[in-house]
Amino acid sequence: MSRLVLKFGGTSVGDVDRIRNVAAKVKAVADAGNEVAVVVSAMAGTTDQLVGLVRDIDPRGDLREYDVVVSAGEQISVGLLAIALQSLGCRARSWLGWQLPVRCDSAHGAARILGIDADAVVTAMANGDIAVVPGFQGVSPDGRVTTLGRGGSDTSAVALAAAVGADRCDIYTDVDGVYTCDPRIVTRARKLDRITYEEMLEMASQGAKVLQTRSVVMALKHRVPIQVLSSFADVPGTLVVDEEDIVEDETISGIAYAPGEAKITLVRVADRPGVAASIFGPLANAGVNVDMIVQNVSEDGKSTDVTFTVGRDDVARALKVIEGVRDEIEYERVQADPDVVKISVIGVGMRSHAGVAHTMFRALAEKGINIQTITTSEIKISVLIAEDYKELALRTLHTAYGLDA
Numbered sequence: 001m002s003r004l005v006l007k008f009g010g011t012s013v014g015d016v017d018r019i020r021n022v023a024a025k026v027k028a029v030a031d032a033g034n035e036v037a038v039v040v041s042a043m044a045g046t047t048d049q050l051v052g053l054v055r056d057i058d059p060r061g062d063l064r065e066y067d068v069v070v071s072a073g074e075q076i077s078v079g080l081l082a083i084a085l086q087s088l089g090c091r092a093r094s095w096l097g098w099q100l101p102v103r104c105d106s107a108h109g110a111a112r113i114l115g116i117d118a119d120a121v122v123t124a125m126a127n128g129d130i131a132v133v134p135g136f137q138g139v140s141p142d143g144r145v146t147t148l149g150r151g152g153s154d155t156s157a158v159a160l161a162a163a164v165g166a167d168r169c170d171i172y173t174d175v176d177g178v179y180t181c182d183p184r185i186v187t188r189a190r191k192l193d194r195i196t197y198e199e200m201l202e203m204a205s206q207g208a209k210v211l212q213t214r215s216v217v218m219a220l221k222h223r224v225p226i227q228v229l230s231s232f233a234d235v236p237g238t239l240v241v242d243e244e245d246i247v248e249d250e251t252i253s254g255i256a257y258a259p260g261e262a263k264i265t266l267v268r269v270a271d272r273p274g275v276a277a278s279i280f281g282p283l284a285n286a287g288v289n290v291d292m293i294v295q296n297v298s299e300d301g302k303s304t305d306v307t308f309t310v311g312r313d314d315v316a317r318a319l320k321v322i323e324g325v326r327d328e329i330e331y332e333r334v335q336a337d338p339d340v341v342k343i344s345v346i347g348v349g350m351r352s353h354a355g356v357a358h359t360m361f362r363a364l365a366e367k368g369i370n371i372q373t374i375t376t377s378e379i380k381i382s383v384l385i386a387e388d389y390k391e392l393a394l395r396t397l398h399t400a401y402g403l404d405a
């Protein structure tokens with residue numbers, strides 16, 4: 001007998017038949033003698049629709065009220081799933097985030113979970129009842145409803161698994177595991193039996209949306225074993241494990257892409273101490289998240305170019321900030337390019353294999369794809385390229401690293 005938290009994403013509960021299918025799956029896991037709690041997302045499309053309603057009234061509307069609206073999708077799906085479970089003869093009940101509560105900070109729209117008071121869920125599970133809990137929702141210290149950022153139900157599930165001391169958190173979704181690359185784009189992508197926490201963290205943070213980044217951070221911190229598997233097919237999924245539990249010796253485990261980035265270049269910025277701080281300090285204060293940063297060596301000792309990337313939604317705000325510090329940093333002009341994508345190759349094997357970067361650069365060069373910016377970490381190499389080449393680059397690299405199925 002195990003104590004399990006099962007999470008079902010939006011597509012998995014996308015209509016009434018699918019909710020019935022989820023209920024049957026949950027019942028089967030419970031009937032096998034496991035203690036079960038379920039975390040569900042809003043039905044597919046619902047959260048987008050709610051976000052759209054808020055934007056239609058005021059794109060810069062009060063984030064506390066935004067959270068009241070967009071958290072509503074999960075209220076519907078927990079209730080429907082509890083009813084579907086009851087109709088199969090299970091004892092089930094739902095809670096909302098504020099009722100447990102799921103305690104969050106007050107960063108509305110992107111709140112962090114501080115802790116979950118899970119006594120009620122543990123009691124229900126111990127009684128053989130099925131607890132149904134909404135993903136994505138929480139409550140701030142001053143009692144306001146919060147949401148965790150898009151894709152946040154994964155994080156709710158892992159946090160609940162940590163809080164109830166679950167043996168595993170099973171993330172049921174519309175793919176049957178974590179693949180070497182997004183299977184929607186690279187049809188030859190292979191399902192991984194196992195992936196390390198560290199690689200999964202890089203994959204998620206570099207754009208693979210199969211798990212929300214924060215859910216992996218939380219799993220690592222609380223040592224929660226995660227399995228990613230299909231809501232629709234009864235096949236083994238992917239286990240997220242420690243590095244010593246990996247048997248294969250692959251150099252690269254996966255390739256991810258992050259659309260939605262934009263490149264900003266400051267041409268001929270003064271080359272003297274303090275200039276980088278004068279650029280990135282005000283950007284941070286304005287809440288603009290900067291990802292890649294490249295500064296060239298100055299040829300004449302007087303000026304240089306600085307390039308960085310931000311989210312596409314942040315370009316206008318970033319340009320306004322840069323305009324505001326023009327006198328201080330004395331740049332000649334500023335250019336923004338929203339048509340870029342970041343491609344990353346990821347693998348713990350990179351630590352012990354040489355030539356990984358060369359393979360990437362050569363493969364892209366052979367296809368005539370120009371690399372605009374490069375950054376690396378111990379287990380990842382990222383390049384920024386023109387968005388038009390996204391699919392070609394992903395497929396080319398997938399083949400170059402021998403990942404094709």
Ligand code: ADP
Pocket residue numbers: 008009010011012041151172173174175177178179180181182183184203207208209210211254
């Ligand atoms: P859910 O609604 O269940 O949370 P998501 O849409 O958030 O599901 O995540 C699943 C999607 O993640 C898949 O449909 C797939 O297109 C995408 N994805 C991106 N990269 C990968 C990858 N490396 N492996 C599997 N799926 C991936």
Ligand code: ASP
Pocket residue numbers: 009010041042047048073135136149150151152153154
């Ligand atoms: N419903 C939320 C969203 O669409 C949370 C989630 O599905 O994980 O982002």
Ligand code: MG
Pocket residue numbers: 009151154209210211212
């Ligand atoms: Mg998701």
